[in-house]
Amino acid sequence: MIPMRLDEIAAVVGGEVHGDPALAVTGTAYVDSRSPVPGGLFVAIVGERVDGHEYAGGAHAVLGSRPTGAPTVVVADPVVALGRLARHVVARTPATVLALTGSQGKTGTKDYLAGVLELLAGGDRVAATEGNGNNEIGVPLTVLRAGAATDYLVVEMGARGVGHIRYLCEIAPPRIAAVLNVGTAHVGEFGGREQIALAKGEIVEALPADGAAVLNADDPLVAAMASRTRAPVVTFGRGGSLRYDAVELDALGRPGFTLAHHDEAHPVQLLQSGAHQAQNAAAAAAMALAAGFPLADVAGALSEIAPASRWRMEVEERSDGMVVVNDAYNANPDSMRAALEALVAIGRARGRRTVAVLGQMMELGAEHEAGHRSVGTDAARLGVDVVVVVGDPAAPIAEAITAADGPVVIRTEGRDEALAWVRQNAGPEDVVLVKASRGVALEWVAEKLLGDPG
Numbered sequence: 001m002i003p004m005r006l007d008e009i010a011a012v013v014g015g016e017v018h019g020d021p022a023l024a025v026t027g028t029a030y031v032d033s034r035s036p037v038p039g040g041l042f043v044a045i046v047g048e049r050v051d052g053h054e055y056a057g058g059a060h061a062v063l064g065s066r067p068t069g070a071p072t073v074v075v076a077d078p079v080v081a082l083g084r085l086a087r088h089v090v091a092r093t094p095a096t097v098l099a100l101t102g103s104q105g106k107t108g109t110k111d112y113l114a115g116v117l118e119l120l121a122g123g124d125r126v127a128a129t130e131g132n133g134n135n136e137i138g139v140p141l142t143v144l145r146a147g148a149a150t151d152y153l154v155v156e157m158g159a160r161g162v163g164h165i166r167y168l169c170e171i172a173p174p175r176i177a178a179v180l181n182v183g184t185a186h187v188g189e190f191g192g193r194e195q196i197a198l199a200k201g202e203i204v205e206a207l208p209a210d211g212a213a214v215l216n217a218d219d220p221l222v223a224a225m226a227s228r229t230r231a232p233v234v235t236f237g238r239g240g241s242l243r244y245d246a247v248e249l250d251a252l253g254r255p256g257f258t259l260a261h262h263d264e265a266h267p268v269q270l271l272q273s274g275a276h277q278a279q280n281a282a283a284a285a286a287m288a289l290a291a292g293f294p295l296a297d298v299a300g301a302l303s304e305i306a307p308a309s310r311w312r313m314e315v316e317e318r319s320d321g322m323v324v325v326n327d328a329y330n331a332n333p334d335s336m337r338a339a340l341e342a343l344v345a346i347g348r349a350r351g352r353r354t355v356a357v358l359g360q361m362m363e364l365g366a367e368h369e370a371g372h373r374s375v376g377t378d379a380a381r382l383g384v385d386v387v388v389v390v391g392d393p394a395a396p397i398a399e400a401i402t403a404a405d406g407p408v409v410i411r412t413e414g415r416d417e418a419l420a421w422v423r424q425n426a427g428p429e430d431v432v433l434v435k436a437s438r439g440v441a442l443e444w445v446a447e448k449l450l451g452d453p454g
Helices: 006-013 078-091 106-121 138-143 164-171 193-200 220-228 277-290 295-302 333-350 365-382 392-403 415-425 443-451
Strands: 016-018 041-043 061-064 072-074 096-101 126-128 152-156 176-179 212-216 233-236 242-249 255-261 264-269 314-317 323-326 353-358 386-390 408-412 430-435
Touching: 006 016, 006 061, 006 072, 006 078, 041 078, 061 078, 078 138, 078 164, 096 106, 096 164, 096 277, 106 126, 106 152, 106 277, 106 295, 138 152, 138 164, 164 193, 176 277, 193 220, 212 220, 212 277, 233 242, 233 277, 242 277, 242 333, 255 277, 255 295, 264 295, 277 295, 323 333, 323 443, 333 353, 333 365, 333 430, 353 365, 353 415, 365 392, 386 392, 386 415, 392 408, 408 415, 415 443, 430 443
Parallel strands: 041 061, 061 072, 096 152, 096 176, 126 152, 176 212, 212 233, 323 430, 353 386, 353 430, 386 408
Antiparallel strands: 016 072, 242 255, 255 264, 314 323
């Protein structure tokens, strides 16, 4: 963050200083008091269960809605003030904002793009969203990590409804923006894919005429967004101006492919598992090309990038040979299908039995049963050997598999029972996938399998 005095911060956000107005904030902003930043600004938010003001005592400085034991800029709404501060800071940096959204693949694409820019421009010149901090708190926190030397700011943006991305683009106005896809994630909150498309397309509406809109040519709802922007359009996908072709998976399910643009083509071998990673990498490549980087350099960088975010297609082999695929960070029907495809590909390459431990997909609303049944149908169609269904909310997965006369189905009440079944029935010759929505916390099962085979 660009160093600012508390009175300067107060002037930007419309607040009042309680404490030393000349105190300088030299570190970035943060919201977790367990991870304080030296010289940073603690943003005290009142949540449903926790009031951040009660944990502000050891902070260097605070942005809050009431005075604390530390020097504090008091405002009516700390989240709104955080956004105002971020908008002020990004305007004072030379950073080009590259923003992206989509129903799935956002974090993977963000990691690929940030990795490419760090390798080609230098890590100290790039700031990017950490984890999936893509909401009205995470986006300004990302922006406030930018400083005077930041040339590229990679921002992941999510939405729970129409107008959300428009607001995030006011905080971090993009010059290059991408829409990856319009799927079924959060369909229960939006009410349908058309509403999701309406919300996601706000990101390209925010672009200036000299910016660049990067759109998925293979998704009709995304391709149609070309009419919603005044910026030039770059497409990616199998039918895009930047294409990925001839995808082949290695023994760990990691895709290799050819990345082509006009008459130029270069090979890419990714280090992360899942055929769907090819599309994420192509989206990142298209954004990097729009930023002016040569295709050959981008392709080479993509082949060097190690996975950066936890619990997303993490493939590890236990000492006895069992392969565990931890993709438990989140789930929707599309990402479930992609993970099951990767599981089957790894199993076939190694000649092993495949076991999928699957839990509930949340936020599907009226599509809950149909979405879960579609996962069961996919598991049967793909030929997964065993599916362990975790919890009653995921029961339609099992019902669809049974109706399709598909693989063996094991129903369990919770993750403890699921773990016990896998420990007792799976072994060195198996590949085990663990996946569900974040609230189910199935990463615990994967970690227990890897850390304690007994």
